Amino acid sequence: MRDKFSFHPVVWTLLIGTVFARGASFMALPFLALYLSNTHGIHPIWIGVTIGLSPLTGTLGGFIGGYFSDRYGRKKVILWTIFVWGLVYFGFSLATHIGTFMVLNALNGLCRSFFEPSSQAMMADLTSVDKRKRVFSLRYTAINIGASLGPLLGVYVAQFSTSLPFLLTGIMYLLYGVTLFIMLHRYSITHSIPVHQLPMLDSLIVIWRDKTLLLFIIGGVLVNVGYSQIDSNLPQYIQNSFSEGVALFAKLIALNAILVIILQIPLSLVSEKWPILRVMILGSVLFAIGFASFGYVTTIFGLMIAMAVVTIGEIFIFPSTSVFIDQIAPDNRKGTYFGAGQFRSIGNFTGPVLGGWLLQDFGGKLLFSVIGIIILCSIIFYSLGYSNIQKKD
Structure with a gap:
């Protein structure tokens, strides 16, 4: 048992640090939409734009950060990014104008997009192939431990x-x-493997020609359109539809994280025996059902059930992402591939804006019904991507 969890000390540092760092960020950012709404009376569409700026900058930033980590080293990118990231949050604590918040949230997304691919690539570099799935699973657990404590704090x-x-x-x-x-x-961590020397544009062309990765990214964009509602329009909808909406939203976020921690290992043990396509389809279906339900439930218990369904779908979809990219990425371009995976963040930008418009003009029922349909469409692209994998095999 001990050998199963014997990882490099730096890997453990990244895992433990993820708990505290994510816990801290979940203590602040999930309430940004409510803060802008309650304090400044900002229109939901502009709130959606502000929230969406983070994933928008992360879309291109992820590829650039991942490329830099392959070209110049994981250590440099990780250290520079984490210190700048800390300063960004200090800026959040001092900001008073909506424009300042927009700039800071854009920088927040850029820092995340640099740090995440580089740290994941370093974990892969320092971990044997047979233990990488376990490492990425633990990383996802660490994220959710932080997410379970952060909102309540x-x-x-x-x-x-x-x-x-x-x-x-x-x-x-x-x-x-x-x-x-x-x-x-x-x-003395430098480069665990030889870094590639392709210019950035050539690297982008290589990524663009990988149809399997592109189909996977498109499916991820559609899923993220749905998932982005949790941080943007769901809290506004709950606040307007239920009493003590802020506290209720915090409890739902905590429930989501706690269920992930409890259910991830048993569900992962079951799903790891299934083809990737089956896991993705099941996750997408549950995601769609859960999000569509938000618009129709009228009780707190109903909200909790809907969040539980969303959570189970999340367990099937998200932990598989890092493993999937690690499997298709060449050893000398893992950072670039992990970074390219951040293009899925297009969904995190368009989702809040689309959802803000639907919520404002049509209400919660139509909003979450449309979101459910969009998520179901991801199955088409996951199926096409899986077909490409089988053809290569």
Whole structure:
């Protein structure tokens, strides 16, 4: 049992740091939409634009950050990004104008898009092939441990000051950066594998010609259009439709994360025996049912059931992403491929804007019905991508 979880110390640092860093960010960012709405009275469409700026900058930033990590080294990209990221959250704590929040959230997305592909690629570099699925599964668990605690802490901390959650998040990210700096230098981490020397444009062309990855990305875009509603329009809908909406939304986010922690391992043990396509289809169907249900349930219990269905779909879809990309990516372009996977963030940008318009002009029932249909369409692209994998085999 001990050998199954014997990973490189830097990998463990990244995993443990993910718990604290994600916990801190979930303490602040899920409530950004409510803050803009309650404090500034911003129109839902503009709130959607502000929330969507983060994944928009992450769309191109992920590829660039992943390429840089392949070209110049994971360590440089990771360390520079984490310290800048901490400063961004300090900026959130001081901002008072909607334009400033838009700029900061754009930088937030850029930092995330640089850090995530580089850290995932480093985990792959430092872990044997037979243990990588376990590492990525633990990483997803770490994200959700942080996500389960963050919103509840956010509600508590915000009672003292609305800017305090952002300040604490900035401090946490800087501490994470200092820890990574010490560990990366202690173990002299440079390049675990030879880096590629293709110019960035040529690398983009190589990615563009990988039809399997492109189909997977398109399917991911459609899924993310749905998932983006959780941080943008779902909290507004709940606040307008239920009493004590802010606290209820925080509890739903915590429920989502707790269920992932509890159910991920048993469901992963079952699903790892299935073809990738079956896992993706099942996840998409559950996602669609869960999100569509949000528009029709009228009780707190109904919301909890809908979130539980969404969560099970999430367990089937998201942990498979890193493993899938790791399998199709050449060893010397893993960072670039992980970064290219961030193009799925197009859905995280268009989702809040589309959802904000539907919510404002047509209401929650139509919004979440349309979202359910969009998610179901992802099955078409996952099926085509899986067909390409079989042809290659």
